[in-house]
Amino acid sequence: MNDVTRIPVAGDRPYDVLVGRGLIDALPTLLDGAVRVAILFAAPLKDRADAVADALTAAGLRPLPIEVPDAEAGKTVEVAARCWDQLGAAGFTRTDAVVGVGGGAVTDLAGFVAASWLRGVRWIPVPSSVLGMVDAAVGGKTGVNIGAGKNLVGAFHPPAGVLCDLDLLDSLPADDLRAGLAEVAKCGFIADPAILDLIEADPAAATDPSGAVLRELIERAILVKAKVVGEDLRESGLREILNYGHTLAHAIEKTENYTWRHGDAVAVGVVYAAELGRLAGRLDDDTAARHAAVLTLLGLPTSYRADAFAELLPVMRIDKKARADTLRFVVLDGLAKPGILAVDDVALLERAYQAVAQ
Numbered sequence: 586m587n588d589v590t591r592i593p594v595a596g597d598r599p600y601d602v603l604v605g606r607g608l609i610d611a612l613p614t615l616l617d618g619a620v621r622v623a624i625l626f627a628a629p630l631k632d633r634a635d636a637v638a639d640a641l642t643a644a645g646l647r648p649l650p651i652e653v654p655d656a657e658a659g660k661t662v663e664v665a666a667r668c669w670d671q672l673g674a675a676g677f678t679r680t681d682a683v684v685g686v687g688g689g690a691v692t693d694l695a696g697f698v699a700a701s702w703l704r705g706v707r708w709i710p711v712p713s714s715v716l717g718m719v720d721a722a723v724g725g726k727t728g729v730n731i732g733a734g735k736n737l738v739g740a741f742h743p744p745a746g747v748l749c750d751l752d753l754l755d756s757l758p759a760d761d762l763r764a765g766l767a768e769v770a771k772c773g774f775i776a777d778p779a780i781l782d783l784i785e786a787d788p789a790a791a792t793d794p795s796g797a798v799l800r801e802l803i804e805r806a807i808l809v810k811a812k813v814v815g816e817d818l819r820e821s822g823l824r825e826i827l828n829y830g831h832t833l834a835h836a837i838e839k840t841e842n843y844t845w846r847h848g849d850a851v852a853v854g855v856v857y858a859a860e861l862g863r864l865a866g867r868l869d870d871d872t873a874a875r876h877a878a879v880l881t882l883l884g885l886p887t888s889y890r891a892d893a894f895a896e897l898l899p900v901m902r903i904d905k906k907a908r909a910d911t912l913r914f915v916v917l918d919g920l921a922k923p924g925i926l927a928v929d930d931v932a933l934l935e936r937a938y939q940a941v942a943q
């Protein structure tokens with residue numbers, strides 16, 4: 586375990602996010618006192634889950650590998666119930682622990698199983714995607730989807746640590762890696778403009794999993810998220826800024842029946858939020874234009890169907906930031922200056938949509 590970056594996350598139950606390579610060796614120390622450790626994973630990550638199990642066995646722990654369906658198919662109450670049954674059969678106690686190896690859906694499920702078992706046991710996400718590293722695995726949001734919507738059942742349950750092992754990105758499909766960078770760019774706009782400078786200076790390096798630039802981008806984005814969730818775990822204020830671009834993004838994802846990658850939808854959503862800020866007189870023209878430019882450098886989409894606004898508007902209205910008939914958007918008052926814009930003027934929302942209409 587050479588060259589590990591440790592990013593602390595503050596709060597009632599502080600923990601560290603570790604970024605580096607070969608991080609599995611850190612697991613036994615983080616799970617000190619546990620005897621049994623469930624390892625939730627989906628089939629594509631079986632080799633990594635086996636390596637985690639071997640490391641735990643070598644440290645004298647008893648791993649319990651549990652294969653779950655990949656992606657959103659695994660993030661259900663039924664799959665969680667199957668996991669609870671297996672923990673029960675293996676006699677999991679309060680000092681035992683759960684590890685989730687995989688993308689955001691698998692780590693959200695693992696966190697939820699840990700949050701609910703005996704009202705909360707330790708857990709550690711080992712995210713396998715850029716999106717998982719910079720977003721899903723950091724901040725203690727855990728949960729499953731139900732018929733009424735995504736993430737409607739869950740708990741805030743901070744992990745005991747997060748292991749962002751860059752080795753896992755070597756096998757990540759290029760389109761998934763690129764999509765994760767939309768959340769990284771978002772962090773650049775809301776808090777850390779050095780992220781934008783790095784992307785603009787060398788966009789190819791930004792998407793190269795073997796290079797130092799992607800690692801720096803991931804670390805900077807985690808720092809942004811760690812600072813925000815360290816101050817506001819339960820989303821009672823500041824944490825809302827992480828939702829920059831997400832009001833339109835969630836509406837696009839729902840309209841597309843979740844066949845779009847989250848990051849691709851976020852890319853379109855931040856271009857829309859920038860334009861909304863500009864039209865509302867909050868954001869200058871150059872910074873607004875920089876959004877589409879940076880995302881295009883990364884090969885991310887910046888537009889959506891021109892005729893879709895009427896379909897998207899009612900979906901945007903059920904955003905969790907909305908209050909009665911007023912939509913609330915995160916906008917920028919300048920680079921790294923996020924704020925809230927309350928809008929009940931549909932004409933303004935529609936005018937801003939022209940910036941992303943294809």
Ligand code: GLY
Pocket residue numbers: 720723724726824827828
């Ligand atoms: N993905 C937004 C948050 O964790 O608050």
